[in-house]
Amino acid sequence: MPILKDYIEKQAKTSFADLPLNELDIIAINEIGYLSFDELAVATIDETTKIKIKDIDKNDPEDRRKTIYNYLITQERLELFEAIQASQRFEDLTLSHYVNEINKEFEKQFAAMVFTIPSINHVQIVFRGTDDSLIGWKEDFKLTYMSEIPAHRSAIHYVRDYVRNHPDQKIYLTGHSKGGNLALYASSFSLPSVQEKIKKVYLLDSPGIAEELLQRESYMVIRNKLVVVRPQESVVGVMLYCDVKPKVVKSLAFGVLQHKTCNWQVHLEGKLATVPSQTELSLSLEKTFRDWTRQLSKQDLKLVCDSFFDALIASGITSLNAFTFDEKSFMALFKVISSLNSIDQAKKAIMYKSIRQLIHDYTGYRKRDVSEKIQARISNILKKRPNQKLLQR
Structure with missing residues (x-):
């Protein structure tokens, strides 16, 4: 069955007028947010940079064969990125406000960026999930005993600053894994003036939040804007608490490898290939994690x-x-x-x-x-x- 890259290639010449922005476009944009643009691009990319994705230095096939793949720069992500670069549909997709921070002293890993499609006035703030740093993974596990981690505060400030500088702009927040947790936290605990600018929040196989935070009024305000997506065998996405029914998607992979969105199955007209529920294993893990953190x-x-x-x-x-x-x-x-x-x-x-x-x-x-x-x-x-x-x- 097709995956994200197949959809991007299939609809490469289809305009947004003929096929409106959909969940696959949003997930594909989020996925390329994992790439280290400060390493991929010849020019310096930071929070002051604004650059079209198609203009970022392209690797020819010979260079790609020499690429040293790692936790962030995987072959699947690079191929998806190159498919987006070659797509007429995404010809004006632009990257800006790129931030990539690792602070060992405060045990914080935080990366965020803004992707814009000016032709349809689409603005998507992407929070990157955990990178390959041990600091980042330690911060992830802190979610089991801390209501707020250092990256949460950075995410709130990032969204606040963007909205302050673009007061008339509606935005999407998205993230995979810990990135989705940051999107959830930033959207749930920002000021009302910021929350009203948020159209949707996509949480892609992401941990939830502490149980007591689900009762906060600010969370209830944003709850109906949450789109929760998990693979059948979700492991990461069942950690902590989220009271929104997830959309469960098929994957080409098995077990924990279903966490990778590049393996998720899709319909080429712009929809995820879904199933009624998670597997018994995933549902058991969800209950287990909750009991573990309670006991x-x-x-x-x-x-x-x-x-x-x-x-x-x-x-x-x-x-x-x-x-x-x-x-x-x-x-x-x-x-x-x-x-x-x-x-x-x-x-x-x-x-x-x-x-x-x-x-x-x-x-x-x-x-x-x-x-x-x-x-x-x-x-x-x-x-x-x-x-x-x-x-x-």
Whole structure:
């Protein structure tokens, strides 16, 4: 079945007048926001830059074969980017307000940018998901015990500043993974004058927010503007809380690899290929994550997160790109595991309790699911065969 790139190529010569902006256009634009434009482009790209996507330096096929792919610059994303560059439909797609920050002191990773299609007055603020930095991944896991992380405040300020400088402009906010969480937070807890400028917020397999924040009046204002999209086997998107029914999409991949939007299946006329619900595994994980965060204290969750990531960083590992299948990487990982064994007994007990709780909750849900299905099947048999006394005993 087709994927995003196939849609972009199929509709390359179709104008927005003939095929209005749709969810696939929005998701494709969001996806190229993962690319490090400050590395791809010959010219310097920063928050003062305004440049058409088609004018960013293009790699010829020979150069692409020499590209060193990494966590952000994947082959699928580059191919999608090149398809957009070659598309007449996106000939005036423009990038501006590019920000890419990693602050080790405050453990913050934040990247955002604005994509504009002037011909249809479309403005889309894209928040990038987690990059390859360990700081970024540690910040992600902080979501389990902190209502607000440093990148949340940056996201609110970013949207506020854009709206302040463009007071008559309506905007879309989008993000995948942690980027969607930033879009959710920024839209939910901005000033009313900012919220009224937001048309829609797309959350693409993104973690939700803390349960208590769902009751805030400012969240309720934005709730009807949320578009939640998850793959069938969602793992990241079922973390934390979101009370908006998701649109569940098919994927070419399996398991956690369904997280990548480049693998999502589409209809070439401009719609996602959807299914009625997530898989049983994904639904079980959703329940498990919620119980885990309810039953463990925030202090316990913080200790687990800090101990693991601090051990990684102390070992000299600062990026996921450092993990390769060679002896050096395995030795570094072994040192991390060894360092966790050296922490004091009280902390170790909490870590083991956390892991046991996660496993217990997950396996408990799976057992209950199986038990309930068996009971339902027996009940159906009894209804169909009421005269068979043997089954009624």
